[in-house]
Amino acid sequence: MQSFNYTRPTTAQEAVKAFADAGAGARFVAGGTNLYDLMKLNIEQPLHLVDVTSIDGLDALSTDGGRIRLGALVPMSAAATNERLARDYPVLVEALWKAASQQIRNMATVGGNLLQRTRCMYFRNGADGAFPCNKREPGSGCAAIGGLDSGQAVLGASDACNAVSPGDWPVALTALEAIVEVQGPQGVRSFPVAELYRLPEATPHLEFSLAPGELITAIEVPQTSAGRFSTYHKVRDRESYAFALASAAVALEIDGDRIIEARIALGGVATRPWRAKEAEQALVGQIFTLARAREAGAAAFWAAKPGRHNGFKIELGARTVADAIEIAFKRSRA
């Protein structure tokens, strides 16, 4: 691992300044569960780490006025056990407790998790030169396309990259149209979480829309009556502590048997947290039936393109969406 300087500022302003002062090669680090891991693999090689975990006031979780506000430093495990969230937004707590292990959730933060990098095995295991990767080394090529691609994306891939966006939490936040707040050299700004993630296109090494030196400080979830009848459904190779093969965040607003509003986002199948508007449109205004849920699931994957070994994700993903719709709807019957 490359040597690095380490500083631990106590305000966001100091952190932003420390980042700017450090020049090229600076990175913010919070829990470090992803960054430090990738540093051990020589994929991330920062020269200066700005540890943001001592910044005051970024670890509060507030539910005042129906609006959910999470400071970026709230540990994933703390948000996962918030009773108000569990009652009004089960999709959020399920996305959290179904992610990682309790050890990792105690370390990782709700802000840092938004920036988790792909688990593509060619990305992770090729820093010694064994495999090309356009994320690691722009322009070097992609070993996953046409390779052992059973874990790769079927939605949002390009000729340069088909690596899956690995997160669960960002998928749930995408469904609920959460807002991300950042502080940077140009001041404070906020934007929908969906805008944080870029498609790979010809530049898969550019994964996030953050400017250099911008620090995520908070996440806000706008109030929605679709939150209560919601779920995060995650299908994996093993029952726990694994990344999603396919997952679906579904939140429904329901009147009687009729679905008034639907929010659906997909994980494990796409190159970014994937909003499935087509699936939503297949449900809105409709009476819930299992057949309707399956139609919506299929609609979510109309644009999907299989590679050599990952075609199963299209059928698995469609059924995962259908099951999630059923789970969310049944919560309105309880």
Place this chain on the structure above:
Amino acid sequence: MSCPEEQSLLKGPLLSRRTALHGSAVLAATSIAACSARAVDAEQLKPLPVAPTHAVTLRTTVNGRAIELEIDTRTSLLDLLRERLALTGAKKGCDHGQCGACTVHLDGRRVASCLTLAAKGEGRQVVTIEGLSDGATLHPMQQAFIDHDALQCGYCTPGQIMAAVACVAEGNATTKERIREYMSGNICRCGAYVGIVAAIEDAASKMRGA
């Protein structure tokens, strides 16, 4: 072993089971040999030189004992414990947070020490498997692992026990299913899971009664 310093060493930084075993092999498999072998331990704990710009001074508390030392910024909490403090209970399994063998408590919460920068221990309380027992009296979880034969090779066991103690404290040891879910970050390649779940259920009832 009946080394006179056994108990104090268990909670201090100078005990190295590795050294003790090494000493036993080279000299003689007696408790006296094991004790004398520890004398050379401090020599082995000298760190590699590090440039001042890549060093930090760390002040932390490990198993109740205040520690102050200079570390390379790259050092993981696991390597600090094992290579600088000779606390080799926490194990290096995968070194990537995937196996749980390195689990310790940081301010009372379980973490993967391999993915924790040691520098993050500043001003905080670290508890390892060496700090769990009350003198010669094992923690109920340690005793339960023995009673339920919850191990085979034992390599994952310190991490399993530290995770299990936290699992109970969090309120996540209420059913077999919940225990399995909240212990999923600890892999046992020998497959002693049946005994591990039974041990946690048993210890949980004793810990709640305590």
